[in-house]
Amino acid sequence: MDFHIPAPVEDYRRRIAAFVEAELIPLESDPASYDSHGNIALPLLDAMRAKARAAGLWCLQLRPGTGGGGLSKVGMAVCYEAMNRSIFGPVVFNSAAPDDGNMMVLERVATPEQRARWLAPIVSGAVRSAFAMTEPHPGGGSDPGMIATRAERRGDTYVVTGRKWFITGAGEAAHFILMARTSDDARKGLTAFLFHKDQPGWRILRRIGIMGPEEHGGHCELAFEGLEIPAENVLMNEGDGLKLTQIRLGPARLTHCMRWLGLSKRCVEIARAYAAERQGFGQRLADRESIQLMLGDLAMRIEIGRLLVMKAADALDRGSFARKEISMAKVHVANLLHAAADTAIQINGARGYSTDTVLEWIYRYARQARLVDGADEVHKMVLNRFLDAEGDAFWSWDVAA
Template sequence: MDFALSPEVDRLRREIRAFVAEEILPLEADPSSYDEHENIRFDLVRDLQAKAKAAGLWSLQMPKHRGGQGLPVVGMAACYEEMGRSIFGPICFNSAAPDDGNMMVLEKVGTDAQKERWLQPIVDGAVRSSFVMTEPHPGGGSDPGMIGTFAEKRGDRWVVEGRKWYITGAGIAQHFILIARTNPDRADTRKHLSAFLFDRDQPGWRIERRIPIMGPEEHGGHCELIFDGLEIPDENRLMEVGDGLKLTQIRLGTARLTHCMRWLGMAKRALEIATAYVQEREGFGVRLSERESVQGLLGHAAMQIEIGRLLTMRAAAKLDSGDFARKEVSMAKVQVADTLQQAVDTAIQLCGARGYSKDTPLEWMYRYARQARLVDGASEVHRMVLSRFLMAEGQDFFAWDGEG
């Protein structure tokens, strides 16, 4: 196996690393850079985005004819990891969730007219977007078969009634991808959902509330939405009627993996902070870095990060080959989510009171990291998916590529 990056990908990776160090980390260290939700102020985002565009580091995941860099998923993995070194990083390059996942799925499945109307403004950074799927009980969460929001066909329009929640970025999004039930037969769990596009300015829906959360919030928060007669023209339906689950699988595979890419960058940054501290801090006449207990903590965390990187690259290569890579993405998602929390916890432990304070971004990372085991499928769900594959495939679960 060859893990060497292509010259083009490695150039972009190094340029992103330098951009993060020179342009973003100084802002991260300034308390005035944060908004009321503990994210980077949006006026600063706009300035950094303009610089990233000028540097040719914009929308790496999009084709060059759309203004992106046309990277394969493997290339994205290396570059997203560098963005994730800063807690402010990914949005500055237009590579943050949920926009990056929305852009990728629209590029794959949208019609030319849909791409021009709904995708290109997101790629250009003119608007933000949101993916509207999760519902409160008894609706769909990890199980899309339970989705209750219903879209009824009336002439050439679909009328939507229902409720969604924890919709990331909805507070500032202009373009939305909505997953709704279009088949009243709940026994049909494969073709019961459809996907639609709608605009913030359309009537018939509202944001009920921005849901307070434990950690720092994404721009636009995590919102509860009410649909009470939203009308969507049939031309704004994505794919065919009943293809909503298929679209979701297309989107979430790569989107889950981009989370892993960014989280690996954050986990590495946590160890970077801890390593610098233990190399200078002394106790009882010995540097902390010379203590075997400290070395064990750092070594284990570094090993877990590298395992996560290998699983992420494995899944990225499978996606680039055209495979859905469901097993590989699930393995990466579980490993990296656990690793992020462990790495940040280790860094706080080694930095002591300094790590627990706001003198470093570690406490920010710690609160943020807890969501990793929940978003885009709880770890328990991904382990269940892996178990099902194992039961169905037996020893073929472990097959080499091309075997047989």
């Protein structure tokens, strides 16, 4: 196994790190940088995005022909970690969910005409997007087989009725990917559709309040009351919706982990800086064994997370769905992020609990990590299925040809 990264990836990482340090970290301490939901204010975001584009750091996850930098999944792991040293980083580089996952799946499966209409505006930053899959009970959540929203074909049009909720970014999105049921077939019953916010027949019922902070556009509940979608706006083919969710959600789960590693490292960075200067009872915090144990444990867990993410990224680059590898990374890194924020707050004391640092922001954000894109328990069940199927081969090594 070769853990070296290519020189062009290191060049991107270095440039991203310099941009984050010079342009984004200083913004985090200014209350004027934030919107009312705890994210970067949109006028400021537009200015920072223009700078990122001018620096050649825009949409690096996409192919050059699409307007990106052509990074592999391994390259993305390196660069996304560097981007999310700042809480504002991913959205500035147009590498934040849900646009990130939507752009990658559209690039992979959309027709040329669909890419021109639906993908190009997201890549340019002209619009934002959302992925509408999750539903209120008894509809589908982690189990897409439970999706109840229906799309009935009438000639060359599908008519959609149903409900969705916790749809990230829906309040600011113009382009939507919608998962709906077109038959009761267990494997071919779902279909993916594209629609625009201005089409009639659907509405946002509410922006659901969360512990926060929130992505732009929040997490919304949607009602579909006769939305008409032309057949030309079906992604892939009718009945390919489950396949599309597999194509989209696996890499998207891993990109979350890539970004969360950056936030975890930032927590350690803030904790180490404070421990190095804070004195108590005649001794620096950094010289206390209890603090050293906390930080050493986090350093080890972050490195374990990086190795899990890299193994999954390499498997994706080699054409695997990497379900087992992604589930392991998702569980570990989601829990790591929460632990890193909690430990850093403990070391910083009241300062960490205040808004004088971004630790409280990261702590509030971190709790969702164990829920989004599959709760911990779902991924552990997936891993147990692999264990039952593979036995001792669960831990086998790939053998070079």
